[in-house]
Amino acid sequence: MFTIKEVQEKFGLPASTLRFYEKEGILPPIGRDSGGRRLYSEPELEWLQLVVALRDTGMTMDHIKNYVELVKQGDETLHQRRQILLEHKQDVERKMNQTLEHLEKINRKMAVYDLLAHGKKDFLI
C-alpha cells in the first residue's frame, strides 16, 4: 500500500494529477485509510502504468476513459479492448515512422549548418 506521495515519486506524476485522474474515472476509486487518505495498492499501480503508457504514446484522456469503461464492463469487452490496443499500437508505429522522416529533415539541416560553418558555402548545390 502506497501513499499518494509515494506514488507521486514512483511515477513522477504530481499528486494533483493522480487525484484528477481518479476524479475523471481514469483510475478506479482508490481505497482510503481511517483518515480518508488515499492508499494505492498493486493492481492500481499496474493500472496506472498502462494509463501512463497509453497517455505517453499519444492516446487522449477521452479515449483512455472509453477504454476504462470497457474494462469496468468485464470480460465481454476483452475482444474490443484488444482491438483498441492494436489500433493504437499501429497508430503509434505510423507516428514513429513520421518522426523518423522528420529526424532525417533535421539531420539534413544540421549537415547544411556544418558545411556553412566550414566556409564551404560555394560547394552547395
Added chain:
Amino acid sequence: MFTIKEVQEKFGLPASTLRFYEKEGILPPIGRDSGGRRLYSEPELEWLQLVVALRDTGMTMDHIKNYVELVKQGDETLHQRRQILLEHKQDVERKMNQTLEHLEKINRKMAVYDLLAHGKKDFLI
C-alpha cells in the same frame, strides 16, 4: 508561387494556421499579390517544412520561435542553431525509446487478452 489554399492542401495545414504562424513570427512575412493576398514562394515552403518537422517531433511553438529569431540574426548564430537542432534530435530519440518501452507494455497487455480469449485463464502465472 502558391496561394494559401494551395499551401493548405500541400501541407495539410488549415489556412487559419498558416496565418497564425505568420502572425506569431513562426513564418517570415509572406509576400502579397496586388490584392493583398498571400503568395508563398519556395524558400518559405522549405521553411514551413522545417517548422512542421520540429513541431511534429514535439518542439513547442515558443522554442520554434526562438529558433526563428536566431535565423533572422544571420550567420553568426549558425553554431547555436546547430546546437539547438542537435539537442532537439537527442530529445526526440530519448522519447522514441520511451515510446518503444511503452509499446512493449501495450504488447504484453494484448498478449494477456489473447490468453484470456482462449480460455487459458488457469495458465497465467
Added chain:
DNA sequence: TCTCATGTTAAAGTTAACTTTAACGAAATG
C-alpha cells in the same frame, strides 16, 4: 498541547495551439 507536514474537496484558473467569428474587400463566374 501546539504546530507543522500532509492530506482532503470543489471550484476556479492556466497554458498551448490553434479555431471561429465578424466585418469587410477583391475577383472570378454565370
Added chain:
DNA sequence: CATTTCGTTAAAGTTAACTTTAACATGAGA
C-alpha cells in the same frame, strides 16, 4: 451586373490536460 468564392484583419472563443487555490482535517513530532 450580380453573386458566389476566396481572401483579409483583429479579436474573441475553444479544447485538452492539467494546476492552483481556499478552506478545512488528520496525525506525527517538539
